Amino acid sequence: MHDNERPAGWDERHPDNRRLGWDERHSHGDFEGDGPNPTLVAGVAGLAPGSALELAAGSGTNAVWLASQGWRTTAVDWSPVGLANGRAKADEAAVEVEWLERDLFVWAPPPRSVDLVVIVYLHVPPNERAVIYPHAAAAVAPGGRLLIVGHDKLNATEGEGGPQDTARLFTADEIAAELLVVDPTLVIERSEVVRRIPPPGRAPIDSLLILRRPQP
Numbered sequence: 286m287h288d289n290e291r292p293a294g295w296d297e298r299h300p301d302n303r304r305l306g307w308d309e310r311h312s313h314g315d316f317e318g319d320g321p322n323p324t325l326v327a328g329v330a331g332l333a334p335g336s337a338l339e340l341a342a343g344s345g346t347n348a349v350w351l352a353s354q355g356w357r358t359t360a361v362d363w364s365p366v367g368l369a370n371g372r373a374k375a376d377e378a379a380v381e382v383e384w385l386e387r388d389l390f391v392w393a394p395p396p397r398s399v400d401l402v403v404i405v406y407l408h409v410p411p412n413e414r415a416v417i418y419p420h421a422a423a424a425v426a427p428g429g430r431l432l433i434v435g436h437d438k439l440n441a442t443e444g445e446g447g448p449q450d451t452a453r454l455f456t457a458d459e460i461a462a463e464l465l466v467v468d469p470t471l472v473i474e475r476s477e478v479v480r481r482i483p484p485p486g487r488a489p490i491d492s493l494l495i496l497r498r499p500q501p
């Protein structure tokens with residue numbers, strides 16, 4: 286639906302309308318780029334594949350890549366259009382991914398159930414992060430990891446693309462601090478700013494956070 290087709294009283298903050306907005310973005314093709322997020326790829330390097338869960342998986346580029354690397358992957362998003370794109374990519378790549386249509390403001394993955402929980406480029410306001418990210422952390426099985434990639438706060442002034450609303454941007458250290466309050470048993474493995482090219486060149490600047498849940 287385009288701006289000029291929206292009915293009177295349309296509230297773009299309402300979750301149903303936000304979901305429709307994502308459907309629309311996913312229906313225009315793949316805005317996620319040609320391949321998996323490079324910061325995700327760097328973060329996963331060296332990990333032994335097991336079960337993986339990508340929350341807010343969008344059109345599935347990262348989930349399909351994880352599956353191609355041997356991860357038993359489940360991808361969750363509330364956009365049926367995004368998930369349909371993901372299914373098509375998985376078919377083309379001849380990999381299996383479980384696709385779940387869920388609203389992350391309502392649904393939470395089973396606790397302590399997954400070896401690798403991934404969230405890439407979910408830029409929601411802090412009050413919504415405070416719902417979704419602790420659920421993601423809780424889903425990490427003993428010995429497993431939570432990997433979060435976002436556009437870093439620096440991206441708004443020194444980077445490229447991503448939301449301009451800085452309230453939706455974060456540093457990895459901020460997210461780590463928020464999650465360690467909720468679960469102090471988690472261990473920070475990486476908390477970094479990742480630049481694709483050195484300054485003053487402009488390219489996306491990511492935050493990368495990897496937390497591990499120790500074995501009991």
Ligand SMILES: C[S@@+](CC[C@H](N)C(=O)[O-])C[C@H]1O[C@@H](n2cnc3c(N)ncnc32)[C@H](O)[C@@H]1O
Pocket residue numbers: 304307308317322340341342343344345346347361362363364367387388389390404405406407408
């Ligand atoms: C910028 S896209 C990122 C997609 C993918 N992770 C990537 O990096 O390519 C953000 C995704 O978050 C999803 N999303 C936002 N809020 C959500 C919610 N409450 N429940 C499920 N998915 C949500 C949107 O549908 C969209 O597909």
